[in-house]
Amino acid sequence: MQFEMKNVSKVYQASEENKVYGAKNINLTIKSGEFSALVGPSGSGKTTLLNLIAGLILPTEGTLSHGGKDITSFSLEERTQHRLDYMGFIFQDYQLLPVLTAAENIEFPLQLKNIDQKEIKERVLWALKQVGLENMGHRFPRQLSGGQQQRVSIARAISTRPQLILADEPTANLDSKTASDIIELFKKLNQEFHLTFVFSTHDQRLIDQVRTVMYIKDAQITETRINNNV
Amino acid sequence: MTNKLFLLKFSYRNLWRFPKRTFIMLASLVIGTGFIIWNLNFSESGSKEMMKKFLAQYQGRYHITHSKYYDVENRKLFNNYKTITDEDISDKTLFTTTSRRVTAPVFASGQSKTLGILLTGLDVVQETKICSLYKMIRGGRFLEPQGHREIVLGKRLAERINVKLGDEVAVIGQAIDGSIANDLLKVVGFLDLGGGDLEESLAFTQISTAQDLMVLQPETYHQRVSFDMEHETYPDLKGVAVTSWREILPEISVSVHFIDRFTWLISIIIMVVISLGLSNTLMITFFEREQEFQSLNIIGAKTSWITTSLMIELLLLGTIAVIFGDILGFIFTWICNIHPVDISLFTGGKSIIMGGMVMQPTVRLYSVPKYYWQVPVMIFFFLGLTMIYPMIRVIRRSKNAI
Numbered sequence: 001m002q003f004e005m006k007n008v009s010k011v012y013q014a015s016e017e018n019k020v021y022g023a024k025n026i027n028l029t030i031k032s033g034e035f036s037a038l039v040g041p042s043g044s045g046k047t048t049l050l051n052l053i054a055g056l057i058l059p060t061e062g063t064l065s066h067g068g069k070d071i072t073s074f075s076l077e078e079r080t081q082h083r084l085d086y087m088g089f090i091f092q093d094y095q096l097l098p099v100l101t102a103a104e105n106i107e108f109p110l111q112l113k114n115i116d117q118k119e120i121k122e123r124v125l126w127a128l129k130q131v132g133l134e135n136m137g138h139r140f141p142r143q144l145s146g147g148q149q150q151r152v153s154i155a156r157a158i159s160t161r162p163q164l165i166l167a168d169e170p171t172a173n174l175d176s177k178t179a180s181d182i183i184e185l186f187k188k189l190n191q192e193f194h195l196t197f198v199f200s201t202h203d204q205r206l207i208d209q210v211r212t213v214m215y216i217k218d219a220q221i222t223e224t225r226i227n228n229n230v
Numbered sequence: 231m232t233n234k235l236f237l238l239k240f241s242y243r244n245l246w247r248f249p250k251r252t253f254i255m256l257a258s259l260v261i262g263t264g265f266i267i268w269n270l271n272f273s274e275s276g277s278k279e280m281m282k283k284f285l286a287q288y289q290g291r292y293h294i295t296h297s298k299y300y301d302v303e304n305r306k307l308f309n310n311y312k313t314i315t316d317e318d319i320s321d322k323t324l325f326t327t328t329s330r331r332v333t334a335p336v337f338a339s340g341q342s343k344t345l346g347i348l349l350t351g352l353d354v355v356q357e358t359k360i361c362s363l364y365k366m367i368r369g370g371r372f373l374e375p376q377g378h379r380e381i382v383l384g385k386r387l388a389e390r391i392n393v394k395l396g397d398e399v400a401v402i403g404q405a406i407d408g409s410i411a412n413d414l415l416k417v418v419g420f421l422d423l424g425g426g427d428l429e430e431s432l433a434f435t436q437i438s439t440a441q442d443l444m445v446l447q448p449e450t451y452h453q454r455v456s457f458d459m460e461h462e463t464y465p466d467l468k469g470v471a472v473t474s475w476r477e478i479l480p481e482i483s484v485s486v487h488f489i490d491r492f493t494w495l496i497s498i499i500i501m502v503v504i505s506l507g508l509s510n511t512l513m514i515t516f517f518e519r520e521q522e523f524q525s526l527n528i529i530g531a532k533t534s535w536i537t538t539s540l541m542i543e544l545l546l547l548g549t550i551a552v553i554f555g556d557i558l559g560f561i562f563t564w565i566c567n568i569h570p571v572d573i574s575l576f577t578g579g580k581s582i583i584m585g586g587m588v589m590q591p592t593v594r595l596y597s598v599p600k601y602y603w604q605v606p607v608m609i610f611f612f613l614g615l616t617m618i619y620p621m622i623r624v625i626r627r628s629k630n631a632i
Contacts, residue, residue: 054528077532077533084530098247099240099243107236112529
């Protein structure tokens with residue numbers, strides 16, 4: 001499923017005179033299996049773009065479509081359901097639910113989808129295996145290191161078999177070694193399962209590993225580079 | 231179903247996420263529920279128990295009379311010429327739970343004074359079965375069933391007219407045929423009615439003596455008084471009037487009603503105070519989790535799912551609280567059943583006098599089943615109110631972007 005943005009602008013309007021652009025005339029296509037990053041300084045509009053892709057906010061102008069469906073025409077609840085059905089999310093600060101174990105955190109979006117209990121178990125085990133935490137499913141987030149928590153977050157994102165995974169600064173809170181391991185994990189998931197990744201990042205190690213880098217400045221994509229070595 | 235169980239597990243664990251905070255909320259709700267139940271039981275037991283004891287002494291729960299015996303506007307007034315017989319009462323089963331009485335307003339003369347009193351003729355056998363008046367005797371004895379022309383007086387009345395046991399009291403009144411009714415009655419006992427006004431205005435004799443005095447036929451009387459204290463229902467009888475104690479003693483009835491309502495008011499105020507505290511704690515708890523609610527929404531949880539999980543949390547909190555609150559209320563009440571509460575503690579050691587008679591100073595509490603569901607309903611109502619503002623804020627904030 002391909003994601004497309006056509007002539008998308010997002011204006012945050014504090015007053016008639018005071019218009020702030022979060023995104024300005026963006027045209028963007030994310031193909032299936034893409035491994036790409038949105039790169040830019042703080043306040044450039046990376047997170048706004050990620051929010052627009054996720055359908056968390058709607059554009060002031062332009063259209064968003066995913067798999068041919070016009071997301072801008074969806075209601076709030078329909079957009080939530082769309083995220084659940086087709087998207088996975090990885091957060092900078094993991095955002096695991098502290099009252100649930102690692103396995104239950106992974107189970108969470110599957111329960112929301114009302115999937116059969118047997119299949120949920122299989123998918124949780126599969127996701128834990130992919131992130132290398134087969135024996136840690138019973139642990140609560142507080143019993144895991146930062147890197148392990150991010151792995152659980154990744155497992156939660158992939159458990160629903162999404163078309164698109166959005167990751168907001170996924171390596172920002174990790175030490176160098178752990179960050180490298182996590183980047184390798186992203187690459188593996190992209191290559192083995194053809195999962196589409198869009199990162200918002202400052203991390204040069206991650207930028208070096210993605211195929212498409214979109215540089216953002218003042219709410220506009222100023223440059224798109226293709227890394228043919230990846 | 232699976233999803234619902236997961237939701238329940240998620241909500242239950244979130245409830246205990248901040249154990250100390252939850253424990254404090256639970257404690258305030260449990261103690262509040264327990265106290266409110268105890269308080270309502272105390273009010274109901276207190277008023278009912280006291281009223282039962284009070285009514286069982288003399289007044290009775292209801293009177294069956296001629297339809298024009300009591301004045302409709304003021305039931306303190308009665309028409310002595312209006313009498314009934316057993317033939318007038320269609321429900322004969324009432325004869326076992328009621329007692330016949332003849333009432334005669336008379337002047338009673340002793341050694342030094344004459345006072346206006348109400349002389350009541352009693353069916354002694356029946357009265358000693360169903361009424362506790364005979365237990366109030368503090369000097370001499372109660373009336374003999376087979377005796378005639380005997381009188382027992384209130385202690386204060388005896389003192390005021392200066393008579394002793396064995397003396398004769400002259401009673402003078404008006405018979406229903408218009409003649410002067412007069413007789414000499416022998417004092418056989420004194421009644422201790424707690425020193426209230428009734429103690430100096432009541433005297434009792436055998437019903438046959440009162441009938442002779444009033445020139446009534448042996449089958450004729452003024453009242454059949456019921457002492458069935460376990461029920462609040464009244465018989466529906468044609469041709470005669472059934473007058474409840476609430477109509478005869480409206481000032482006492484109003485007092486009891488006021489105490490009941492006031493207790494509910496106090497209970498609601500207690501609940502409002504607890505709710506304000508709870509609301510504050512809930513707001514803090516929910517606001518601390520706002521970012522989490524946003525993340526849940528981003529992952530795919532609809533706002534309705536998030537709010538449902540919060541409502542289940544509160545429902546679980548309320549359910550645990552009312553279960554333990556009910557148990558606590560029951561235990562408090564049970565303790566006060568075994569060890570009755572001395573209400574003189576609340577009156578500075580002074581007696582409570584109602585309707586001219588002294589109320590029993592101790593109250594044995596008993597559980598009133600309706601409060602064990604009415605109070606929980608009230609708790610859930612206030613919990614619902616408590617949740618409105620935090621929930622609105624959660625709904626607004628959970629829709630925000632990353």
